[in-house]
Amino acid sequence: MNGLRTLSIRVAPLPGESLDSWLEALARRCWMPLPALIAALGLPTRAGTHRLVTSLAEQDLRRLEVRLALPAGRLDEAVVPGDLFGRRSPQCRFCPQCLAETQGRWKLRWWLPWTFACTRHQALLHVLCPGCGTAPRQTVPGPVHQHRPSQCFHKPVPKKNDICGTDMSAVAPLSLSPQHPLTDVQQQLDVLDLYGHDAAERIFPAADRLLTQLENKLSTGHSAAMDTVSHQARELIFEQTTEHASLFGSWRARERARTVITPEFLNREYDASNRSLLQISKELGLPYAIVIERYKELGRSLKIGCRPRSLDDHWLREQYLVGLRSIKAIGSDIGTSEGPVKRRLIELGVTLRPTGAHSRREVLARLDESVPRDIRASVEGTFHGWLRLRRFQIHMAFPSLQATAAYLKITPSSLARQIKQLETAIGAQLFTRAAPPVPHQATDAGALLLRHLDEEHAQELMRHALGPDITPLPTKDVLANAVLTFGGSKAPLSRLPPDTALPEHLNVPAPLLPLLRHLFYDTGSETYAGEIHAATGIESSTIYVQLRRLKAAGWLRSQRELPSNRMRRAGNTRVYYSLTPAARLVPLQEFLDAEQSEEMDSPTEMGG
The missing domain is CATH 1.10.10.10 (Winged helix-like DNA-binding domain superfamily/Winged helix DNA-binding domain)
Structure with a gap:
């Protein structure tokens, strides 16, 4: 009894069918959920459907062939070598007409990043389910035996049993014109041998060469004569096959970096034009890490930041010490990063401020002695002091905390915390809380603060600090309505x-x-x-x-x-x-x- 048990109900895999699709058809034939079948067959139970196609060990395939009475090596054609994908999860596409002909069986090549068209039906492959807008087959579907083949099993609401249910075999095909360059290139891509030693090293250059030819044929110079489907295809090719997070996309990015970033290019752009590697990576559309990698391949040493074209020491001192500007803002003005500015300030003997929020201008700024003490205590050394003062000023015009919060469009608890911060900074209680039908009342300290805020100098400072987004004081009608409704059930009935x-x-x-x-x-x-x-x-x-x-x-x-x-x-x-x-x-x-x-x-x- 040491041998593996075989299933009595079997379904033969179709030519070119992926392993996940065949297991789904087998689960539907055995009338059981697909995860239960996977567990019964002793396969790894993982969330991603793509792992059934790219991550199964050879011993798992051999054991599965024995249990399903398949010829040895038959399932090798239903999986893809994992080194074609890396750690990035591949995205499956589909042809509605193929799904209809095979009753919901999915092809293995639909998982490949360079498969974008169906040569049998002369149509572009769909990338997303039109019903829910998500990529198909991201997770292992559950009760496949209770639903029709080729349905979308995506759950729009997590932890709910309701699925999208869109019949993807009934989706309108994205038909291509006869002899379209897409289908011609796809036919050449389909004959690439996926198996054997060093598959990635053999396939990636061939796929890149064919895709480059296709991109040239679908260049912007011919975009006026292209139909809508061709435009979609061009976008698909440029985005899906150059996605830097995928193994194939990162390989193409490295090859492009080797072609474009040459010693002459760096001499011109990096040294002569004084551009940073980050700027170069953004302009070329290449990942920053790959640009750095190519830069080191050429035997060059990195310099931190880029040298500013001009740097006036007196101006630098004034901006940092008097204007209280941040190093990042100063560097942005002179076209450099933070590193050169910081190093120059240290060379000038300037003591750098602590990093983070404590170096912000609004925290370091100090008001003159003519401003009342309670206002200075509320504003100096903190963020949003003027905003809290403005909200307190508005709050005292309303009868209750809830009415003020509704006017300011914030929660009452948030407003209460802000006023508590004011009271802590000033060191006194500013008002007595409302007890319907009696509204809140300002204390002596609160009334004094309101008088100070009404002064023209304080109002000018507040308008300068808050800018055009300053919240206006409530109108008489708004206050009348707030007073009228204050108190809830104890409020008076309107006459x-x-x-x-x-x-x-x-x-x-x-x-x-x-x-x-x-x-x-x-x-x-x-x-x-x-x-x-x-x-x-x-x-x-x-x-x-x-x-x-x-x-x-x-x-x-x-x-x-x-x-x-x-x-x-x-x-x-x-x-x-x-x-x-x-x-x-x-x-x-x-x-x-x-x-x-x-x-x-x-x-x-x-x-x-």
């Missing part, structure tokens, strides 16, 4: 004038909303307390208090029951209430929606 338009700002306390919902939507023209109690369940005593409150504010009018109607039934005389014409104009649904939104956002308590 409705009988003969004029509705007030611009309305406030409806939350406890009145259930009664108003009934009056607006669940009753006829008139109603009475007993009917309200039966429909809403509100306590009778509460109903009478709220009805009187609404009537006093001009929302309701009342009428006692006629004696003739009273004689027809038992009980006390009823008082009927109806909405006034002004109340019927109120957009009540906005208040109901806002109340519902607050209830959904608030945390709920669960009893134990």
